[in-house]
Amino acid sequence: MMDYISALIMGLVEGLAEFLPISSTGHLILTGELLGATGEAVKTFEIFIQLGAILAATVLYWKRILGLFGIRVGNAPQYKINLLHVLLGIIPALTAGFLLHGFIKEVLFSPETVLIGLVVGGVLMIVAEKYAEKREIKAHTIDDITYLQALQIGLFQMLAVWPGFSRSGSTMSGGLFFGVHRKAAADFSFFIAIPMMVGATGYDLLKSWEHLSTGDIGYFAVGFITAFVVALFAMVGFLKLLERVKLTWFAIYRFVLAALFWLFVL
Template identity: 55%
Template sequence: MDIIKAIIMGLVEGLTEFVPVSSTGHLILVGDLLNFTGQKATVFEVVIQLGSILAVVVVFWKRLWSLFGFYKKDYNSISGKLNLIHIILAMLPAVVIGLLLHDFIKNVLFHPLPVVLALIAGGILMIFAEKKKTPVTAGSLDEVTYKQAFGIGLFQVLALWSGFSRSGATIAGGLLLGLTHKTAAEFTFIVAVPIMFAASGLDLVKNLDVLSTSDIPVFAAGFITAFLVAMLAIVSFLKLLSKIKLTPFAIYRFVLAAVFIIFQIL
């Protein structure tokens, strides 16, 4: 039964990590439904997040290598070409705030009520970003400026509020700062690699003492499931986003918040 639960949780993580609907909110709700809770379950969620991040590395491997000077010929050699400075600027706000408020975030914001409020707030931001219709100044990753990268990093701070959704915050922020939907989503995925590896790695190191060798099959099942599903979800989401935009995802978040509330009442 633990293996089945692990696969279900891996499916949920892979499907929702890079879609603006809050993977954390889904994992909390599904974990409660499956009675898959506690400290070991929390560590399990960290491990399957690493599976999702590995999927980004595989899908965007050439673009990631280009940040270090490889495969330059495959991308535009224009002023402002995406480089490591963009990534550092986008990471900086969330890293600083996350380190300063780590215990508060884990102890206060990872509970049903804050998640419900974050789902609603994030949905409102996404709808606002769609309605605002900021003029596009970055139609590709190579046209993203340092100022836009840092601005997206500021929006990423909102994702420290569990349930807000990192991709929802950064894609909405990207739209408000002049990126296209596709460019904002791709930038979101690439920035996710270092910041989520760092955050998940820190959580994993802090909780290694609760794990044992008997956990390996369960954790491996969840990790592999999340990795495979996330690869499909990333490619599918990029195609879907260009057609339906963010509003349907915002509406889904409102529905999920209502489900949370009903679930808590019952």
């Protein structure tokens, strides 16, 4: 069941959470539970509005996107990140999502599994931060990331098919394990999220088309636009925040949210 207020609220939550390592999908599922917005159409709505937030990344990275195809704009530098980096970063998760699509939608899109994902993902982030303190940082910026590091981050992104784990949290943790600075890992995560989510959303819409109706268009549009606008501001703020804040603080937030939701809602 969906209404315009619920669509607006969920779009706001998605825009704020997409680029934080707290799982936007997990937050949408928990928010939908609180609002009473459930069902197959709502599951597709939750996937679709993520694309709105992800497309906000095209505003920040549009010069890099053109650079992938050999197009330089104005005085833009010669970026080192290329299409092979992107492919290595997205193929593992796209493959996992394709093979496990039915299982993910039927089993993992529940409040209980989201809470588990929040906790386990939070533990992973804390371990990654502790490990990174003893490891030399080899990639300080996105352009320092090697092909091997791109693949390693891509493998960690596979964990994000579990709602509650968080794509940015998984990729940033993977980056920390393999000598990538958290901001560089976040930049790479946001960049490869664009083709990743376009592919995942398109595939999900094709698989879920029979659950939608023309009456859903308005709700989808409200959620999509809200997520896009809010994400534009949230993304820039988060990248600045990463200069000063470790992932551990986001992990603590995840633990608190999971505990409160378990105690007072479930």
